[in-house]
């Protein structure tokens with residue numbers, strides 16, 4: 418075979434191979450684009466469902482009228498109407514506070530804005546991993562992960578040796594499609610709040626902690642029972658029926674025991 422023929426054959430082979438690579442590459446790109454399009458479609462469908470639900474929701478409308486930052490305000494208002502946990506002069510720590518509706522409710526109820534000059538003035542500390550716009554009467558620790566030691570030290574610095582009357586947690590991780598995984602993470606957050614409570618909650622104090630129902634609920638309930646006189650699960654009307662969300666409420670903190678909750682029981 419002449420060198421010209423050899424060169425021609427090599428060129429043809431290279432061309433055929435590069436066309437194959439090109440097709441494989443195009444195929445992969447198309448599959449990737451199809452997956453992206455389907456994810457976008459799914460996101461779009463679920464955000465449309467979310468938007469429709471928001472438009473119909475009475476608590477969303479009420480929150481707009483009453484200037485609460487989100488509908489969650491009514492969950493705390495309803496828990497408080499039923500159990501009277503927030504009183505003027507109270508010191509409250511709100512974990513997972515953004516965008517801030519629980520802080521708004523707490524600030525009104527404990528009189529940290531001093532709306533009632535004759536009533537005792539309370540203190541509200543709001544903590545969130547996200548940034549938040551300022552709220553009247555609330556000491557905010559934003560961009561702060563509650564579970565890290567530094568954040569908890571900052572909270573105790575603000576308390577200046579005082580103990581809290583009420584600790585609230587509406588903390589929630591970014592939910593994944595795996596319910597049991599979401600449950601494990603949120604229960605971990607609850608335990609972190611419970612451990613922190615042992616050092617900063619007043620005798621007789623209250624803890625309200627959000628969780629998503631699941632298999633570890635009894636373990637958390639047992640741990641709460643070892644340090645509170647009264648423990649119960651609460652689902653306020655404002656908490657959507659189709660959500661696994663419940664609140665564990667511990668009242669009558671037994672401070673003198675100083676015992677660590679039995680996480681493994």
Ligand SMILES: C[S@@+](CC[C@H](N)C(=O)[O-])C[C@H]1O[C@@H](n2cnc3c(N)ncnc32)[C@H](O)[C@@H]1O
Pocket residue numbers: 486487489490512513514515516517518519520544545546547561562563564587588589590
């Ligand atoms: C359901 S939202 C709270 C809504 C709030 N109660 C209100 O009424 O505006 C849950 C919040 O928990 C926060 N969060 C989740 N993990 C956290 C963590 N480790 N430390 C602090 N905040 C956290 C999220 O950033 C989110 O803002």
